Amino acid sequence: xxxxxxxxxxxxxxxxxxxxxxxxxxxxxxxxxxxxxxxxxxxxxxxxxxxxxxxxxxxxxxxxxxxxxxxxxxxxxxxxxxxxxxxxxxxxxxxxxxxxxxx
Numbered sequence: 001x002x003x004x005x006x007x008x009x010x011x012x013x014x015x016x017x018x019x020x021x022x023x024x025x026x027x028x029x030x031x032x033x034x035x036x037x038x039x040x041x042x043x044x045x046x047x048x049x050x051x052x053x054x055x056x057x058x059x060x061x062x063x064x065x066x067x068x069x070x071x072x073x074x075x076x077x078x079x080x081x082x083x084x085x086x087x088x089x090x091x092x093x094x095x096x097x098x099x100x101x102x103x
Contacts, residue, residue, distance in 0.1 A: 003044045003081040008099065009070075012086040016068060035065045040083065047074040047081040056095050064089070071098060 013036055021029035042049065043063060050061035050072065059073040071093065072083040084098045091097075 001047075001079045001081065003047070003083075005040065005083040006085075009083045009086050016086065016088075032065070036068075036086070039063050039065050039070055043070065043072055043081060043083060047072070048076065050074070056093065056098065057100070060095075060098075069093070073100070 017029050017033055017036075020032050047061070050063045050070075053060040053062050053071070056071065057073060059075045061072055061074050063070045063072075067089045069087055069089050069091075070083060071085045071087065072081060074081045084100060085093075087093060087097075
């Protein structure tokens, strides 16, 4: 299986961790970083375990690390997974916001 994290998702994660550190301190940011790493490992190891979100695209799935949502595509036929974005759950997530990479 091939899996990756899109550049936008990486930037999302870094911005989130910076904000958490600024607001809640480095220890809290480290705890979230560990939770994010665990979520990414789960996506890589068991991509079908995320909840399908067909409204965001044919292959879209999500996993939650409260209050954040990891949005990814998993194409079982092609055996590929790509994490597209990591966003606060209060965001109105649309397919357009995901800006999928072109094949």
